[in-house]
Amino acid sequence: MRKRWVVFFLLLAVCGVASAKDNSIQIKGSDTMVNLAQAWAERYMEKNPDIFIAVTGGGSGTGISSLLSGTCDIAMSSRDIKEKEIALARKKGIEPFETKVGLDGLAVVVNPKNPVSKLTIKQLADIFGGRITNWKELGGIDAKIAILSREVNSGTHVYFKEHILRGGDPGSKEEFAPSALMLPSSQAIADEVANNTQAIGYYGMGYISGKQKPVSIALDEKSEHVPPTIENVINGKYPISRPLFIYTNGKPSGELKNFDDFILSKEGQEIVLKTDFVPVR
């Protein structure tokens, strides 16, 4: 008799979980965007108390692969979805739908004691590609350059490689110098740059603090050097910024659409600005 009750309650519990799923949204993906999505989710849940939104990081690829396996409703990504992933999605009957939700300006930072404060894209490519190895060549002190990069699981790493090292040329075979240090988080790069006068690193503008000095960047020798600020990213003067995306299965509908609209609304885009990213509208 008792057993039967247990089974009954188990069934009840399963039904409860299944019905609860209807008004919960799972968001997964880019570590860069976790704080942003969390801020959206918190505000949205305040306004709609019956909706539950869970945000998890893990990296852009993690997000996209969970969208494909149906374990999340929205994938955040700081890079474009790859051809391979689209093909895999179609095979599983999923149609990834892309929405651009913000921009992220990438800052190149050095230690505040480092005299170098402007660089061109070409010089950046030479530094991170391992062709310039001493700060002397850039007008700095006579010391080796310690290159700091994010790990290959980071959308930031991929963006920097494709747009700076390879200059946006898809045929290029350029790689990060093998001696580049691969650090697991943007915070780790920030900490190392703050302590190391020979280091140079890159990360999203949100991580800049008084302990690092952002370098002004010029597109080429003739252009002016522009510091990474929100205004300069919006008006397009600062040359290194990348789009942030969310992906859903097909055009969002129902509760997902409401959330999507919220993200692109004035309020949602203000949150983008508050978390140190650049709004798209």
Added chain:
Amino acid sequence: MRKFKEFIIERLIFFCGIASIVFVALIFLFLLKEGLALFQITTPLQFLFGRNWYPISEPPQLGILPLILGSLFVTLGAAIISIPIGVACAVYIAEVAPAKIKEALKAGIELLAAIPSVVLGFIGMITLVPWVKSVFHLPTGLTALSGSIMLAFMAMPTIVSIAEDALYSVPKNYKEGAFALGATHWQTIYRVMLPAASSGILAAVMLGIGRVIGETMAVMMITGNSAIIPHSILQPVRTLTATIAAEMGETVVGSEHYFALFAIGIVLFVVSFAINVTADLFLHKKR
């Protein structure tokens, strides 16, 4: 009814008993299934001895020699630091220390084992890394040496507690015999106790090394993770474990990169299995 109960409990215990073996077998099968798919694209020799690790390029270059050497450098460094200190500490606890200090030391070492590795990594990053940089005048303190020092802390508790156990289980009459022959305390430890406990101490060392080679979080935070062939312990290195942890999140499921990470998993599995079996052989030799 009672018999039925007995039967159920027996079955349950049986299931728990073989569960661990079943899980190990399943994990290994899964690793093999995912990892061996790599060798349709590249050969084992190219994989193990390739000098370039550029997994997300087109086409990817999947050579793990730098990673193997990275793991080896960090592990050897940690072994060189932790074995003498660990064994000496075990000798002190087992043979020399008065009862009070002994208890305090044992508790302290257990506490060391309880510190999560991410915390050790964090402490290392803030304190050890700048120190290594300034002492050796390096462009960066994120080096194999920093990783070795931090991992030595992690291997110590294993080495000390198992080696101490081995020393403790040496029959008392060995020691008494040595004293009766007029040997000093140090002579007894050095000539009698250590050789008698040697197989247990070797097992302790092997298990300590096993812990080091499998450690991930701390090494990822403080070794710099450059996939270069290291020439000295003062260079940044990238270990096998850190590679898997750092790259798994972003890899496209079913890509060459994905299979390569599982193949690295096989390499790690084989290495730590070999280390554990060796340790086990030493432990059984003792009995």
